[in-house]
Amino acid sequence: MNDFEKMTSGRWLYGIVPPITEALERTKELLFRFNALAPSLAAEREALLRQLLGRTGRRFTIHSPFHCDFGEQISVGEDFVGNLGLTILDEAPVTIGDRVFIGPHCGLYTVAHALDAAQRAQGVMRSRPITIGNDVWIGGHTVVLPGVAIGDGTVIGAGSVVTRDIPAGVVAAGNPCRVIRPIGPEDRIAGEEIL
Numbered sequence: 752m753n754d755f756e757k758m759t760s761g762r763w764l765y766g767i768v769p770p771i772t773e774a775l776e777r778t779k780e781l782l783f784r785f786n787a788l789a790p791s792l793a794a795e796r797e798a799l800l801r802q803l804l805g806r807t808g809r810r811f812t813i814h815s816p817f818h819c820d821f822g823e824q825i826s827v828g829e830d831f832v833g834n835l836g837l838t839i840l841d842e843a844p845v846t847i848g849d850r851v852f853i854g855p856h857c858g859l860y861t862v863a864h865a866l867d868a869a870q871r872a873q874g875v876m877r878s879r880p881i882t883i884g885n886d887v888w889i890g891g892h893t894v895v896l897p898g899v900a901i902g903d904g905t906v907i908g909a910g911s912v913v914t915r916d917i918p919a920g921v922v923a924a925g926n927p928c929r930v931i932r933p934i935g936p937e938d939r940i941a942g943e944e945i946l
Contacts, residue, residue: 758878759824759843761898763865766874778803778822786815808849813837824861827851828885842878843897851883854891854909859883861897884919893928904934 752760754770767775785799796815801807803822808829817837819825824841827833828849836856839845843861847853865875879898883889887901890909895901900916907913908924908931917923922931 759880761843761877761879763875763877766876774821774823778820781822782818785817788815790815805844807831820862833857834891842876843880845881845883847883848885848887848903850886852888854889854893856892857889858894860894863897890924906934 754768755774757764758771781799781803785796785803788796788799790796800811800813803819804825804827805823806826808827808831810829811827811831813831813833814835814837816835817833819839819841821841824843825839825845825847827847828851830850831847832851833853834855834857837853838858838860840858840860840862845859845861859881861881862876862878865871867875877897881895881897882900883895884901884903884905886904887907888905889895889901889907890911892909893907893911893913895913899913901907901913902917902919902921904920905917906922907917907928908922910926911924911928912926913923913928915927917928917930920934922934923929924931
């Protein structure tokens with residue numbers, strides 16, 4: 752098992768080793784370039800993101816500033832929108848579906864550190880994947896923690912801390928994030944109400 756496989760295995764391990772550190776440094780360089788580009792340089796910005804991310808849909812948008820650890824572990828679907836201040840700690844895979852909106856200043860964190868102070872000082876950590884289904888809206892300032900899956904069509908309220916799986920088709924919010932109610936036909940906005 753190589754160092755990247757160990758890191759993504761979901762098992763506890765001792766921190767970041769040189770091959771992983773080199774990948775982190777490569778990502779920092781690409782992110783610096785991306786975040787420094789003017790919004791009017793859309794083609795250049797998209798090219799850097801396609802170089803950085805593991806998989807992208809044909810159409811997607813990520814606003815600056817954007818931060819991640821590796822990038823290659825991140826997969827985004829069609830029409831994905833990541834608003835400003837998005838941080839993805841992708842020590843494990845992060846899979847984001849189609850038509851997902853992530854509000855400003857959100858964090859998707861796949862890595863957790865040991866609770867024991869001595870082990871934490873030695874770099875003991877564990878990574879678990881995050882999966883976000885299709886048609887999900889995550890409100891601003893939300894944090895999604897390691898190992899979480901969010902089902903299709905779900906809305907996560909702003910400021911939530913998502914510590915466990917959230918099913919499809921619901922509104923969920925809070926710290927910790929909990930299901931508030933299902934999304935139903937009554938939530939559809941009538942056509943005459945839309946300008």
